[in-house]
Amino acid sequence: xxxxxxxxxxxxxxxLTGLVLVAIFAPFVAPYSPTxxxxxxxxxPNADNLLGTDALGxxxxxxxxxxxxxxxxxxxxxxxxxxxxxxxxxxxxxxRKGWLDMVIGRGVDSVMAIPQIIxxxxxxxxxxxxxxxxxxxxxxxxxxxxxxxxxxxxGDIAAMDFIEVARLxxxxxxxxxxxxxxxxxxxxxxxxxxIRFAYASLFISALSFLGVGIQPPEADLGGLVRENALAxxxxxxxxxxxxxxxxxxxxxxxxIVDWFVHKYSIxxxxxx
Amino acid sequence: xxxxxxxxxxxxxxDKTLLSNISVRMxxxxxxxxxxxxxxxxxxxxxxxxGFLRPGCRVASGxxxxxxxxxxxxxxxxLRQLRQRKVAYVAQSAAAAFNPFxxxxxxxxxxxxxxxxxxxxxxxxxxxxLFERLxxxxxxxxxxxxxxxxxxxxxxxxxxAMALLNDPExxxxxxxxxxxxxxxxxxxxxxxxxxxSEQQCAAIYVSHDLAVIxxxxxxxxxxxxxxxxxxxxxxxxxEQPAQDYTRALVAHRKVGEFAGQPPEANAVIEARSLDxxxxxxxxxxxxxxxxxxxxxxxxxxxxGSGKTTVARSIAGLLPPRAGTISMNGKKLADNIDxxxxxIRRRIQFIHQLPDxxxxxxxxxxxxxxxxxxxxxxxSGPSLQDRLNALMDEVELSRELLDRYPGALxxxxxQRVCIARCLAAEPDILICDEVTSALDALVEDSILKLxxxxxxxxxxxxxxxxxxxxxxRRFAHSVxxxxxxxxxxxxxxxDVFADPKQDYTKRLLASExxxxxxxxxxxxAAKV
Numbered sequence: 001x002x003x004x005x006x007x008x009x010x011x012x013x014x015x016l017t018g019l020v021l022v023a024i025f026a027p028f029v030a031p032y033s034p035t036x037x038x039x040x041x042x043x044x045p046n047a048d049n050l051l052g053t054d055a056l057g058x059x060x061x062x063x064x065x066x067x068x069x070x071x072x073x074x075x076x077x078x079x080x081x082x083x084x085x086x087x088x089x090x091x092x093x094x095x096r097k098g099w100l101d102m103v104i105g106r107g108v109d110s111v112m113a114i115p116q117i118i119x120x121x122x123x124x125x126x127x128x129x130x131x132x133x134x135x136x137x138x139x140x141x142x143x144x145x146x147x148x149x150x151x152x153x154x155g156d157i158a159a160m161d162f163i164e165v166a167r168l169x170x171x172x173x174x175x176x177x178x179x180x181x182x183x184x185x186x187x188x189x190x191x192x193x194x195i196r197f198a199y200a201s202l203f204i205s206a207l208s209f210l211g212v213g214i215q216p217p218e219a220d221l222g223g224l225v226r227e228n229a230l231a232x233x234x235x236x237x238x239x240x241x242x243x244x245x246x247x248x249x250x251x252x253x254x255x256i257v258d259w260f261v262h263k264y265s266i267x268x269x270x271x272x
Numbered sequence: 273x274x275x276x277x278x279x280x281x282x283x284x285x286x287d288k289t290l291l292s293n294i295s296v297r298m299x300x301x302x303x304x305x306x307x308x309x310x311x312x313x314x315x316x317x318x319x320x321x322x323g324f325l326r327p328g329c330r331v332a333s334g335x336x337x338x339x340x341x342x343x344x345x346x347x348x349x350x351l352r353q354l355r356q357r358k359v360a361y362v363a364q365s366a367a368a369a370f371n372p373f374x375x376x377x378x379x380x381x382x383x384x385x386x387x388x389x390x391x392x393x394x395x396x397x398x399x400x401x402l403f404e405r406l407x408x409x410x411x412x413x414x415x416x417x418x419x420x421x422x423x424x425x426x427x428x429x430x431x432x433a434m435a436l437l438n439d440p441e442x443x444x445x446x447x448x449x450x451x452x453x454x455x456x457x458x459x460x461x462x463x464x465x466x467x468x469s470e471q472q473c474a475a476i477y478v479s480h481d482l483a484v485i486x487x488x489x490x491x492x493x494x495x496x497x498x499x500x501x502x503x504x505x506x507x508x509x510x511e512q513p514a515q516d517y518t519r520a521l522v523a524h525r526k527v528g529e530f531a532g533q534p535p536e537a538n539a540v541i542e543a544r545s546l547d548x549x550x551x552x553x554x555x556x557x558x559x560x561x562x563x564x565x566x567x568x569x570x571x572x573x574x575x576g577s578g579k580t581t582v583a584r585s586i587a588g589l590l591p592p593r594a595g596t597i598s599m600n601g602k603k604l605a606d607n608i609d610x611x612x613x614x615i616r617r618r619i620q621f622i623h624q625l626p627d628x629x630x631x632x633x634x635x636x637x638x639x640x641x642x643x644x645x646x647x648x649x650x651s652g653p654s655l656q657d658r659l660n661a662l663m664d665e666v667e668l669s670r671e672l673l674d675r676y677p678g679a680l681x682x683x684x685x686q687r688v689c690i691a692r693c694l695a696a697e698p699d700i701l702i703c704d705e706v707t708s709a710l711d712a713l714v715e716d717s718i719l720k721l722x723x724x725x726x727x728x729x730x731x732x733x734x735x736x737x738x739x740x741x742x743x744r745r746f747a748h749s750v751x752x753x754x755x756x757x758x759x760x761x762x763x764x765x766d767v768f769a770d771p772k773q774d775y776t777k778r779l780l781a782s783e784x785x786x787x788x789x790x791x792x793x794x795x796a797a798k799v
Contacts, residue, residue, distance in 0.1 A: 161629040165692070168587060168608055169646060170616050183633035 005262055012255025015248055023069045030062040035217050042228075042236045051241050054228050063224060064242050070220035071249070075200040078138045082200075083193055085139065086146025087185070091177045093147075094154035095163070105151070108144045116141050117206060124212045134213060138203060142196055153188045157181050187264035194257030198250040205246050221246045273340055275300040275474055276321055276442065281334035283316055283325065283498075290316050290329060291498045298476075298491070300441075303468060305489030305506065306478045307521070309711035310682070313498040315364075318444045318478045322359040323351050338442065356383055360435035364447040366427040370419040377415035380434040402433040405470075406463050424575075425456035429463055436467060443468075444476045449484060453574035453738060454782040457484070461784075462795055464488065480711055482521055483784035486510050487791035494518050510786050520713060522786070537564040540732050541586060541619070541700050546595035548581050548756075554593070555581045556756040563700060563732040568723075570735045570747035570764070572779075578756040579736050580624075583702050586734070587621045617647040620693035624705040626685035630677040636688050637673040643695040658695070666691040666721060683714035687721065694725065701726075702734045707742065719746055740783040744768050752776050 022029050031050070032038060036058060043053040051060040093101040111119070123137045157163065158181065166180055182189075205222025207213035214220045219227060224242035231238040274297040281294040291313045298304045306314040319325065320336060323343035336343045338359070346354065363369040370379055377399035384390045384398065396415055403411035406429045419427055428448055435443050445464065449457040465488065468475050479485045485492060486506050493503040494517065502515045513519045539562035548556040556578040563569050573579040584590045586597055588608030597604045599618070605611045623629035630639060637659060644650045644658055663670050666687040677685055686706060693701060703722065707715035719742065726733055737743055743750055744764060751761040752775070760773045771777045781794065 160631075161623045161625065162631040164589065165621075165623070165629055168589070168616060168621055169643060170608070170611075170613055179634070179638075180631055184631070186633075 005259060008255050009259035012252040012259075015252040016256065019068060019245070019249060019252075020072060022065055023072045026065050026069050030059075030065040032059040032062045034058065034063045034066040034219075042231050042234065042238060044236070052236065052238060054224070054238055055230065060224075060228075060238055060241055063219060064221070064245060067219050067221045067224045067242060068245060070214050070218065071201055071204055071222070071246070074135060074138070074204045074220070075197055075249075078135060078142055078200045078204075079193060079197045082139045082142035082196065083146055083189070085143040086150055087182065087189070088177060089143070090147050090150035090154050091158075091181050091185075092173060093151055094158040094181070095173070095176045097158075104147070108147050111140065111144045112148070116203065117210075120203075120207060121210070121212060124207075129212055129215065131214075134204075134207065138200065141203075142200055145196060145199075146192060149188065149192050150185060153185055154181050157184045187260065191257050191261045191264075194253050194260070198253035198257075201246065201249045201253075273337075274298060275302070275339060277335070277337040278317075278321060279335040279337075281317075281320065281336065282332040283313075283320060283329055284332045285326075285329045289498055291320070293499055294334070296321075296493060296500075296503065298474060300474055301472055302491065303475045303477060303489040305485035305492040306476060306495060307480060307482060307485050307492060308495035308501075309480060309713065311497075312495040314478045314480075314495050315446050316498075317493075317495065318446055318476050319361070321476060322361060322442065322444055323354065324361075356387065357438050358440055359442045359444070360438070360440040362428075362431050362435050362443065362445045362448050365451050366431040366448075367419070367424060367451070369431060370427060372419050374418070375415070376417055376419065376422070376430050379419075380430060381437060382434075383437055398437070399433070402436060403430070405436070406430075406433050406467070408433075423456070425452055425459050428452065428460050432460075432463060432467060436471065439471065440473060442474045442476070443471075444478070446478045447480070450479065450481070454740065454784075455574065455778060457784070458782045458794060461488065461791060465791065465795070481784065482510075482712070483786050483790075486786045486788075487784060494521070507788065510788075537566060539564050541597070541599055541734075542601075543582070543586055543597045544595050546582065546585060546597070547593040548578070548585050548590060549593055550590075554756070556585075559595075559753075559756075559758055561586075561734075561751060563734050565699070565732050566726060566730040567749065568726060568733045568735055568747045570737060570743040570750045571753065572737060572740065572743050572750055573753035574738055574779075576755070577753040579738075579753050580704055581756075582753075583621070583704050583734060583736050587619060587702055589621075613647065617643075617696045618699040619702065620696050620698035620700070621702045622686075622689050622693055622704065622706050625709055626682060626689050627677070627709075629689050630685055632677055635674050635676055636680075639688060639692055640673075640695055643692060647696045662691045662695055665694065665725070681714075682710055683718065686710065686718055690718075690721065690725075694729075697729075698731060700732045700734065702736070704736045705738070706735075708737070708739065715742070722746075740780060752779070 037056055038059055039049060039053050039057045041053060041055050041057045043049060043057070045052045049059050049061065051064065054060050054063060089104050093104045119141060120137050124133060127133045163176070163180060166176060204213055204220060205225070208220050208222035209226045211226065214223050216223070221242040225239045228238035276298045278294055278296045281291055282289070283291040294317060296304070306318060308314045316326070316329065321338070323336065323346060325331065331344055343351070377396050380399050380402060381395040384395055390398070399415050400411040403414050408414050408426060408429055414422070422430070432448070448464065449460050452460060461484065477485060477488050489506055491503065492506050492509045494501040494509065496517055501517050502509070502513070509518060510522060513522050541563045543559060543561040546556060546559040547554065559582055561569070561582065571579045571582060581590060585592050588604070588606065588611055591606035599615065604615060608616065640659055640662055641655060644655055650658055659673060660670050663673060668684060668687050668691070672680065672684065677688070680688065707718050710718060722733065723746065725731065735747055747764050749762065750764045750767050752759050752767070754775045760767060760771065760776045767776065768780065771780055784790065
């Protein structure tokens with residue numbers, strides 16, 4: 001482990017922890033309500049409004065802090081549920097094989113054949129935009145990606161003799177999942193979770209930017225970029241603030257993932 | 273000045289000492305055998321004598337001189353020149369050492385391509401003549417083949433051909449026959465012997481098989497834990513070993529240690545006219561097999577003979593195409609998934625490779641507790657007592673209960689696997705080549721353990737092996753398979769004393785012994 005990568009890991013952990021704490025304690029941290037109109041539109045940063053104001057004169061800092069809540073909250077929830085779903089389906093497919101593997105595998109293939117964002121736009125257009133639809137759509141899409149990676153890794157593990165030993169003993173599915181395969185999947189799972197979390201944050205931001213995500217007056221970070229996009233043409237920094245926070249989330253999540261991947265690859269080289 | 277001189281060599285990897293205090297000399301034209309168990313440092317020493325260290329290893333002190341030149345003082349370029357022209361290396365597993373995407377002719381003559389001296393047609397001629405020297409069938413065609421299209425023994429010979437490309441003065445053979453069947457091993461040994469005498473080069477032969485090494489080498493170096501136990505002429509090492517460790521190595525093949533009459537008991541497991549196969553391939557046909565209480569039945573054959581397939585079928589892992597498997601007269605379900613828990617408990621299966629038969633993320637305690645909970649419904653203090661008793665029974669320290677498999681040696685892992693099967697209190701134990709991944713002395717201790725358990729618990733054992741020496745010492749009766757059919761079966765004594773079938777005779781003759789001149793006799797008999 002070199003000093004550079006452990007420094008970037010610590011920085012990533014600090015950034016992400018900081019953002020999570022700010023999101024959790026938003027009402028105490030934010031100076032104003034996110035919906036109060038306080039000053040002129042697109043005011044420059046000043047003592048009252050540290051990051052200036054948005055298109056309607058609301059405090060940009062407060063709106064960003066509340067927007068962070070949506071982005072992180074949805075990304076976390078979606079990633080956790082999608083991960084659980086992906087793990088169970090992947091291990092089931094890897095252990096049982098046969099028709100079950102075929103059905104799940106081909107189903108996932110068909111979902112993955114359609115570009116994610118277009119798939120989401122179609123579903124949201126048909127089913128109507130609501131937080132529930134949004135979250136469910138994202139879960140389905142993310143779960144397919146979890147499945148794809150984990151099915152491959154679980155397949156390698158399921159081919160090992162200790163899985164045959166479990167079969168000879170007549171074990172049931174939960175034992176395979178939680179006792180035999182999942183502990184061996186941990187390194188892959190942690191890395192994949194981090195990457196998927198970063199992508200989920202970007203995905204919800206992208207959907208909101210396109211206007212099908214979180215609806216006004218509420219806004220997540222992507223929605224904030226959209227609301228304030230016009231300001232860039234009159235020389236204001238308003239849209240850059242939420243954009244920068246989105247970038248910070250993605251970079252920090254990847255920094256943590258890199259560290260785990262590095263750590264486990266060294267351990268497996270040493271055969272531990 | 274000797275041809276190769278190694279003085280006080282100390283090789284380390286990090287803080288770990290791989291080799292220490294190694295001093296070896298060898299003369300031109302001599303064959304030096306390196307023997308020891310895995311981890312003894314024999315491959316490291318073999319490679320060090322051609323100036324190569326594995327990544328992460330370094331020479332802390334000492335000297336290696338080949339033909340008067342210090343290899344340790346050489347630059348990378350000088351070493352490359354040396355390896356291209358004067359020394360060669362034959363790796364253990366030819367199957368893993370060849371690139372599956374290139375034709376054999378290209379790989380074998382790669383060095384010539386690097387030197388840019390020869391054209392492609394010339395390279396093919398070179399490859400052909402090399403293959404001819406190694407008596408490979410139809411060299412013209414063999415040239416064009418890919419590694420997966422030839423047998424393991426042929427591939428190993430192709431690798432020896434590669435080593436001969438530039439007429440080296442020293443060849444290091446790193447366990448070249450370990451992965452091969454006895455009859456194939458014989459072919460390769462014959463070629464190696466032929467090559468060494470024809471080439472008049474020196475050779476270092478690394479092996480853990482004393483019999484093989486005693487046939488090939490002039491002098492033997494016995495290694496243990498990175499140090500030399502003793503070194504001397506082959507004859508003296510075999511006939512008058514000076515050290516205890518060497519004595520144990522030489523002695524471990526004694527027959528009669530597991531003496532005992534097969535019990536007069538009814539068959540517990542009976543397989544009748546089994547036909548087995550995978551997909552379109554029929555692997556086994558018309559096999560009948562019986563195992564009684566307290567009986568050790570050896571199922572012997574070379575790789576591809578179908579012996580493991582039969583074992584898997586009895587365990588319920590491969591439903592037979594035809595035929596039945598019954599236990600105490602009652603027919604068993606073909607598929608393990610449809611067998612009752614009690615049947616699952618009574619037939620236990622031990623895998624060949626303990627490394628993959630134990631979950632690396634489960635402690636020994638978890639691995640052993642599971643069958644106790646599942647089959648015997650034990651919990652709490654009685655479970656803990658049973659765990660301790662099991663560890664005692666397989667002669668493992670109780671402290672190992674909370675270790676992960678990664679922290680155990682190969683022999684310890686196999687003991688854990690045996691304990692896991694014993695936990696179920698089985699009637700029948702199916703052992704699939706359980707000692708083939710282990711060193712001679714460890715193998716011996718596992719056999720002793722199995723034998724003792726079988727005596728105490730009256731378990732029937734189906735012992736799958738390709739090792740005739742083990743069979744002769746260990747089994748009450750023997751079943752010999754060739755290409756999916758049983759060619760001969762009977763009590764071990766009868767079969768070994770008076771084999772009826774040609775295949776059995778050939779198999780018995782190919783089993784190496786430490787007797788002087790064995791290889792020469794075999795080669796003479798062939799011609």
